Amino acid sequence: MPDDGHTESSLAASRLKPSSSYGWVGPVSRKLSLSRRYPSFLLKMLALCLSSPFLLLLSATLTINGSPAVFFFAAEAVPTNITIDDTNSAFTFESEWVAGPCHNCAAQLDQNLTYDGTWHDGGARTGLSGQLKFSGTAVYLYGVTSQDDTGAINFTIDGQSTKPFDPSFGVPAVVHAYNFNFLSLTGLSNASHTLGFTAILAANTSQTVLIDYATVTFDNSSSSSGSQNGSGEGVGGLGSGTPPSPKKSSNKSALIGGIVGGIAGAILLLLVIFFFIRGRKHRSVPVKKETNIEPFQTGNPAGEQAGIPSSTSKARLPAPTTTNDLLNLPLPLPRAETPARSSASVGGDAIRNDGDVTPSDLPLPYLQPDIIL
Structure with a gap:
């Protein structure tokens, strides 16, 4: 079964892996990619407004005798x-x-x-x-x-x-x-x-x-x-x-004035739409707080998983960063050599010397748990 610490680390790393198009993939990258779409959106809206006949009727505003009046082309001449x-x-x-x-x-x-x-x-x-x-x-x-x-x-x-x-x-x-x-x-x-x-x-x-x-x-x-x-x-x-x-003046100058006024009105409308959509997007995207993940930690000793008590308590080891740190890690204790077993028979019965001890007679906590690197 994979370790939970490694699983969380891999998930966090996958959420923050680099992308060639929009930088880091994750909550921040979503904001970046969203903001990159705004210029293309504005260009499409501007092209739509400029190509629409609706512009010719609504945008041409001229002044007649000091009073603003909407000018409909070919409808009435301007004094x-x-x-x-x-x-x-x-x-x-x-x-x-x-x-x-x-x-x-x-x-x-x-x-x-x-x-x-x-x-x-x-x-x-x-x-x-x-x-x-x-x-x-x-x-x-x-x-x-x-x-x-x-x-x-x-x-x-x-x-x-x-x-x-x-x-x-x-x-x-x-x-x-x-x-x-x-x-x-x-x-x-x-x-x-x-x-x-x-x-x-x-x-x-x-x-x-x-x-x-x-x-x-x-x-x-x-x-x-x-x-x-x-x-x-x-x-x-x-x-x-x-x-x-x-x-x-002529109809040509009136047409130019209408087109200029229409472009100015279209740009103003696009700016209003841009800030409105931008405000909604910022409110709809939740801000996620990333937690610190420490992938380098020791698990439970094998003895505890098997239900056997252990004298070694849980401990987190810092991640090795240099060669000296790796060399200074504690090493497992060597096994004791098996002493020669002596026995004597008295009257045909084998007598065991209590001083003879084998490693198998030692309690299991004697064994040093392996360190997971």
Whole structure:
């Protein structure tokens, strides 16, 4: 029958034997192998999210007029603003308009406060006109005003008159007001339009009209509807402190924005799933405490197993580690030589000498038990 100590040792050694793939096999190795599976799991989940059409509908988030909106591709175009400077070929001015900056002009403006550092000065002659050709659903005309020297402006859209700008309402009481809105015209059809403007100056005054830039709103929808002549008022008002920068958009840019947002959302979702599963795995794997095993020990002497009392008590011997330890182990005692047996016969009877003792007459405890190495 195998010794219990050796059996426990072999079982413990088998639980802790090295493995070429995941290190030590046992409770610790299970944690290691489990943690190695996480990267492949995350890659599979990421591939699934990126290949799913579900991503295109849920992940594309755009901003329309400062408010977040879910963008469904090919469902509705996104309105976009584009800024047109006064030097752009979309603007045309009569020859007597003077392009600023100019040293001989009555109005000396700060270039850093105008859009792209340019503007057009209508001078002191009334009736100067110009026009802007654009495509879109809305148009906004901006310029610079003077406290008492700003003239009126008449507007037309596609040849139809619209409400003019009246300088007697809303002009700030400052020397020059930059980014001032002369016209806000919305509700146009998404098509080509022509905006006409004419400077109206009071007689015997130093009034003038200063045109800086225009902002046009357009989209890519083919079914846009609106009034051909538009609706809006030529009401003066301050625009934003900083002129809007030119922007262009298309379905391609919207698609790219949607894909980027979808990837970010998918990564966030995968991180949440990863930490959730990791927490559950740590709770489900019990922590086993390994006991110290001492495989080198002596068993019961043979005499005790046979029911014979022994003078040698149980003792554990330390495992030999060096050659000197092996040499210092106790050796079995040698057997005593059998002395010559003498006998005498007296009257034919054999007389035994009590001094003659054989090893077989000694008690069994005399024998030294073998040491199990």
